Amino acid sequence: MEEENSNYNQILEKLESKASIKQEIYRNTVEVFALAKKVLSKTASRLHQDYSVKDPSVEVFYRETNQFEAELKFSGDMLMLSMHSNIFNFEPGHSIFQTSYVKADPTLSYCGVIYLHNFLADSIKYNRLADEGMLVARILVNKEKRFIVEGEGALGFLYEVFGDDVINEETLTDILERAILLCLNNDLQLPPYAQVKDVTLHQKQSIMAASGYPTGKRLGYQFKSETQQNNQ
Template sequence: MEKQTDNYQLILNKLDNKASLKQEIYRNTVDVFAAAKKALSKLASRLHQDYTVNNPSVEVSYKDTHQFEAELKFSGDMLLLSMHSNIFNFEEGHRIYSSTYIKSNPNLSYCGVIYIHNFLADSVKYNRLADEGTLVARILINKEKRFIVEGEGQLGFLYESFSEEEISEEVLTHIFELAILDCIDTDLLLPPYASVKDITLHQKQTTLAASGYPTGKRLGYLFKSEVQQNNNL
């Protein structure tokens, strides 16, 4: 039998601690994501019953698209809910490390992540791959199923510290309601005419013919070359 070195024993110890910790957080995140899908589905049903039934021209629908993804369509907007399969920690110096909660057990800073993105519904419908979406919020869940939220508007400060209790379906519903309000309040704006008036024949025959104007709420609409130029600034 081979002799165990100090480094080998250290590997075993770290696997026992960190690998087990990450697996536990992953399972927690899967549980919370299932609850999030349920909350989003219920919210879609309520909106459909209370609004779409009376105004059929405005579609509200929920779709469970993937093990790690679901979507809520409401009028011209799409809320995309997705779960990352990996576990993360915060960067060194993050404010989270100053909390007594994390100081009591540094392992509590490790989190699974659930993302809430906003895309235009037409971006998904017409498969406009160049269109841009916006990260409205991300929900971070630790080994105790306690959570924080980073996001836009009220989601940027309401849940900025780890909760004192496990995340619940009621809290998830509140988060989704705020995310939907942010989407509705963010209009699609026209860019300056001069910035989109010139177009090459290549753009006309490829970009526009294939998917239309690359579009996003934060950029209005731009031609592909202009999106690339902006990304290089």
């Protein structure tokens, strides 16, 4: 009986040290995500107002697709903002555990995650499920709303010190604007002609049934046979 009580008390302690904290982090991440959606919506409005006068054919709009996802379309690009519903910790041995900030309270390493993905707008429009996108950045938020950003370009180092600042609208505006610039600077590139000149009728019919060539921001396009050969 004493051992059973000991186990039960440990369960209660774990709920206090982990479950409640994770719920707090989840609520924080929801708040940050809501603020990020607000910033993205405001950015879309500004871009539409300032650029539609110059070229009304360039589409710029914002929409929320579900509780955990929103997207900004600008010309041929789509920046997708999404929040994971779970809470994560870093892998053992990560440098985050060597910081004085986390050493003082190990529960500070638990984070909610917000992702920024770049896809081609046509990938979404035509439901081209084989198309590849790019993870531009991810924002990690802890129980104190302290954060770090892991990402491409300047987003890989500007916000890499955990515990320095509480995330706010100004910071999110900078992160999202830099993400948009990364999308715009990442152009489609045609693969060498020799790599795509051979195609079976089945592949061609499958491609057209899927509304076009499988396409990604980094890859240009590839036939399935070429992809298989590259993976062998």
